[in-house]
Amino acid sequence: xxxxxxxxxxxxxxxxxxxxxxxxxxxxxxxxxxxxxxxxxxxxxxxxxxxxxxxxxxxxxxxxxxxxxxxxxxxxxxxxxxxxxxxxxxxxxxxxxxxxxxxxxxxxxxxxxxxxxxxxxxxxxxxxxxxxxxxxxxxxxxxxxxxxxxxxxxxxxxxxxxxxxxxxxxxxxxxxxxxxxxxxxxxxxxxxxxxxxxxxxxxxxxxxxxxxxxxxxxxxxxxxxxxxxxxxxxxxxxxxxxxxxxxxxxxxxxxxxxxxxxxxxxxxxxxxxxxxxxxxxxxxxxxxxxxxxxxxxxxxxxxxxxxxxxxxxxxxxxxxxxxxxxxxxxxxxxxxxxxxxxxxxxxxxxxxxxxxxxxxxxxxxxx
Amino acid sequence: xxxxxxxxxxxxxxxxxxxxxxxxxxxxxxxxxxxxxxxxxxxxxxxxxxxxxxxxxxxxxxxxxxxxxxxxxxxxxxxxxxxxxxxxxxxxxxxxxxxxxxxxxxxxxxxxxxxxxxxxxxxxxxxxxxxxxxxxxxxxxxxxxxxxxxxxxxxxxxxxxxxxxxxxxxxxxxxxxxxxxxxxxxxxxxxxxxxxxxxxxxxxxxxxxxxxxxxxxxxxxxxxxxxxxxxxxxxxxxxxxxxxxxxxxxxxxxxxxxxxxxxxxxxxxxxxxxxxxxxxxxxxxxxxx
Numbered sequence: 001x002x003x004x005x006x007x008x009x010x011x012x013x014x015x016x017x018x019x020x021x022x023x024x025x026x027x028x029x030x031x032x033x034x035x036x037x038x039x040x041x042x043x044x045x046x047x048x049x050x051x052x053x054x055x056x057x058x059x060x061x062x063x064x065x066x067x068x069x070x071x072x073x074x075x076x077x078x079x080x081x082x083x084x085x086x087x088x089x090x091x092x093x094x095x096x097x098x099x100x101x102x103x104x105x106x107x108x109x110x111x112x113x114x115x116x117x118x119x120x121x122x123x124x125x126x127x128x129x130x131x132x133x134x135x136x137x138x139x140x141x142x143x144x145x146x147x148x149x150x151x152x153x154x155x156x157x158x159x160x161x162x163x164x165x166x167x168x169x170x171x172x173x174x175x176x177x178x179x180x181x182x183x184x185x186x187x188x189x190x191x192x193x194x195x196x197x198x199x200x201x202x203x204x205x206x207x208x209x210x211x212x213x214x215x216x217x218x219x220x221x222x223x224x225x226x227x228x229x230x231x232x233x234x235x236x237x238x239x240x241x242x243x244x245x246x247x248x249x250x251x252x253x254x255x256x257x258x259x260x261x262x263x264x265x266x267x268x269x270x271x272x273x274x275x276x277x278x279x280x281x282x283x284x285x286x287x288x289x290x291x292x293x294x295x296x297x298x299x300x301x302x303x304x305x306x307x308x309x310x311x312x313x314x315x316x317x318x319x320x321x322x323x324x325x326x327x328x329x330x331x332x333x334x335x336x337x338x339x340x341x342x343x344x345x346x347x348x349x350x351x352x353x354x355x356x357x358x359x360x361x362x363x364x365x366x367x
Numbered sequence: 368x369x370x371x372x373x374x375x376x377x378x379x380x381x382x383x384x385x386x387x388x389x390x391x392x393x394x395x396x397x398x399x400x401x402x403x404x405x406x407x408x409x410x411x412x413x414x415x416x417x418x419x420x421x422x423x424x425x426x427x428x429x430x431x432x433x434x435x436x437x438x439x440x441x442x443x444x445x446x447x448x449x450x451x452x453x454x455x456x457x458x459x460x461x462x463x464x465x466x467x468x469x470x471x472x473x474x475x476x477x478x479x480x481x482x483x484x485x486x487x488x489x490x491x492x493x494x495x496x497x498x499x500x501x502x503x504x505x506x507x508x509x510x511x512x513x514x515x516x517x518x519x520x521x522x523x524x525x526x527x528x529x530x531x532x533x534x535x536x537x538x539x540x541x542x543x544x545x546x547x548x549x550x551x552x553x554x555x556x557x558x559x560x561x562x563x564x565x566x567x568x569x570x571x572x573x574x575x576x577x578x579x580x581x582x583x584x585x586x587x588x589x590x591x592x593x594x595x596x597x598x599x600x601x602x603x604x605x606x607x608x609x610x611x612x613x614x615x616x617x618x619x620x621x622x623x624x625x626x627x628x629x630x631x632x633x634x635x636x637x638x639x640x641x642x643x644x645x646x647x648x649x650x651x652x653x654x655x656x
Binding site: 340 | 382383386413421423425445446450451453455459482484501511512514541546563584587625628642
């Protein structure tokens with residue numbers, strides 16, 4: 001009996017072997033390749049890169065394969081690798097007006113300079129299972145219009161901003177921004193820190209919080225100013241050179257949410273912004289992030305903080321799924337010492353109650 | 368030049384000695400020094416993602432990784448036992464990435480990483496006890512906001528904790544808190560001793576070993592330097608007391624140690640044995656001699 005409650009080194013070793021075996025599944029089937037995951041489960045790769053805070057499609061694909069498709073586990077794997085990488089600097093801020101957009105929509109204007117581009121989206125699919133996919137049918141390549149990569153794509157927000165209808169984006173204050181993967185989170189947090197936290201925050205958590213603002217828990221009347229998805233260049237200034245060079249191109253999804261703001265005594269009514277950005281194609285994540293970003297600006301905009309989505313400590317402390325998953329699942333670890341202490345005190349308290357009851361019964365009998 | 372570690376596993380060469388890079392270790396050591404200088408004060412630190420999950424000892428692991436060297440002998444316990452799965456896993460991790468000698472003997476260890484217990488064998492000068500801490504803030508369940516609790520600590524405004532203990536007495540006739548029992552360190556900061564049973568609290572007081580507490584998910588480190596007074600909170604008319612058993616250990620007969628209860632048959636028959644496996648085995652060996 002004593003041995004049964006203790007785990008041994010052998011048990012762990014066997015468990016690891018079993019896990020690797022189950023990961024492989026039936027040997028009658030071909031093994032998944034990382035390229036297949038990258039190409040055919042692309043949105044899973046995007047999510048793992050976003051919440052893993054590491055833009056590397058093949059590493060994310062490897063993590064998904066190793067985690068048997070458990071995306072939060074894959075995010076954890078990627079982050080644990082990322083944290084060991086040396087830092088050799090910070091890139092320049094990406095400029096999304098230079099995006100070669102594969103998709104770009106605005107719900108605030110019927111037409112916008114640069115046009116509405118639907119691109120690949122689930123939005124207008126009828127959610128009917130496509131049984132031809134089960135039969136391994138090959139697809140012909142889809143026709144696409146030629147893309148003019150030389151022209152900048154102005155942001156819808158910039159147009160509103162010129163009129164003074166929309167608040168300008170926060171000025172670049174210069175200097176390095178705090179890095180939440182290197183420095184502990186301190187509260188109250190600045191908006192750049194909050195946005196970092198939301199960018200790697202759990203999509204499901206942000207989705208629920210964003211949704212709650214729409215149902216009246218901190219409503220701020222959002223409109224999608226613009227969502228765009230496509231490739232942007234990443235530039236870096238090497239110390240030896242002193243000028244920026246392009247080192248990569250990455251796919252990002254950006255959401256600029258436009259929200260009502262009643263104005264105050266000194267400020268005339270104008271629209272305010274919530275911002276969302278994610279690696280790859282991740283509109284649900286970017287939109288939820290933008291809603292929560294705007295909700296968290298309540299204090300800055302002199303709105304009453306009444307709802308969970310507006311509560312900075314609540315949101316920032318619970319958004320991280322790697323932290324949450326670990327702490328929830330640590331309940332699987334043995335707690336029998338603490339439980340023993342509880343058993344001792346509960347037995348003592350029960351004995352005292354029982355003694356009191358008997359005493360009362362005796363007293364009553366005596367009367 | 369950071370020295371890397373090579374072992375039979377070729378992939379391990381990719382990581383620095385004791386897993387963390389030297390810059391990170393330096394940052395953690397600074398936090399530890401500050402924690403030692405201000406006993407019981409929670410120092411924020413840039414906690415890293417570790418290859419083990421949050422809530423499974425990442426704070427303790429980072430502290431151990433920052434202080435361990437090749438001359439050290441490491442002991443890892445969970446619930447007092449060296450052979451519980453998570454203790455085995457953490458000990459294997461350090462044997463692999465830090466090339467360090469491991470032991471189950473409390474006396475032989477220079478660094479002891481623990482979850483939920485303080486060893487029964489008294490610790491000595493020069494030993495370091497590293498606690499894994501889930502929630503470093505002792506006031507957290509009374510006040511969920513970090514901004515508030517930091518202010519309460521700064522002002523030594525601890526009335527809320529005394530009231531909660533008083534409420535327990537009013538309801539149960541005694542302080543019914545059994546583990547993670549709050550302590551006052553060096554007469555200044557109220558500190559969470561981590562979820563050790565209150566049975567272990569007296570061992571924290573004026574202990575000759577250095578106590579380091581690491582909370583990975585919450586990114587806090589705190590410390591109790593050797594020989595520092597640590598007082599368990601109580602009232603004059605309700606003094607602090609520890610758990611007692613009417614039974615003794617079924618294996619070594621100890622009446623002085625913390626006992627785990629096991630149910631040994633379908634009828635619910637119970638048996639008690641020491642939670643500290645090393646202490647229990649030492650006593651059994653002594654009795655055989």
